Amino acid sequence: MRRSISSLAVASMILVSCAMQAGGGRARSAQETLAEAEIARLPVTYAWAVDEKDIDLLMSVFSQDIVYDLSAYGFPSAVGWEAVRKTFLSGIFPYVECSFISISNIRVHVTGSTATGADYFVHAGYNPGTQPPNTRSHTEGQHFYEFKSEQGDWKISYMKGSPFFERWEPFDPDGLRHCQ
Numbered sequence: 389m390r391r392s393i394s395s396l397a398v399a400s401m402i403l404v405s406c407a408m409q410a411g412g413g414r415a416r417s418a419q420e421t422l423a424e425a426e427i428a429r430l431p432v433t434y435a436w437a438v439d440e441k442d443i444d445l446l447m448s449v450f451s452q453d454i455v456y457d458l459s460a461y462g463f464p465s466a467v468g469w470e471a472v473r474k475t476f477l478s479g480i481f482p483y484v485e486c487s488f489i490s491i492s493n494i495r496v497h498v499t500g501s502t503a504t505g506a507d508y509f510v511h512a513g514y515n516p517g518t519q520p521p522n523t524r525s526h527t528e529g530q531h532f533y534e535f536k537s538e539q540g541d542w543k544i545s546y547m548k549g550s551p552f553f554e555r556w557e558p559f560d561p562d563g564l565r566h567c568q
Contacts, residue, residue, distance in 0.1 A: 502536050512524055515567075530552070
């Protein structure tokens with residue numbers, strides 16, 4: 389019994405220490421920790437939705453006043469939910485046969501009902517309509533975000549991709565197994 393109580397006390401001290409380190413030296417509230425977890429799922433949901441070309445799932449991560457900053461790719465920002473929806477339906481989904489996005493190292497900083505964040509991404513796009521057949525893009529970079537609580541749910545209110553490496557390369561179509 390005594391060993392269990394000691395183990396529980398040590399585990400509690402470790403959790404408090406981790407929470408204080410992650411929160412900049414102060415203990416984070418359970419609400420902040422929950423908000424960070426909810427927000428961190430948004431970039432992952434974004435990636436899966438783009439890969440699956442699931443417009444409804446994709447739009448579920450964005451606020452009504454979303455600013456989708458495409459300046460790094462030479463395009464103007466899409467401002468507002470309908471403009472972002474149109475950008476994906478007419479300007480992105482039709483031009484890539486399929487894509488695979490990996491999101492990692494998600495960082496979130498919550499301040500009340502708003503938050504900022506970033507992640508790293510690797511994106512492979514197969515058979516983009518602007519390139520010869522059997523071509524893929526390979527892009528690595530970071531996303532930068534602003535988030536806000538909208539009707540009790542966290543949403544992405546600003547998103548900007550910042551690629552730091554991009555390459556176009558041919559691929560053997562027999563090796564592509566999961567493209568729809």
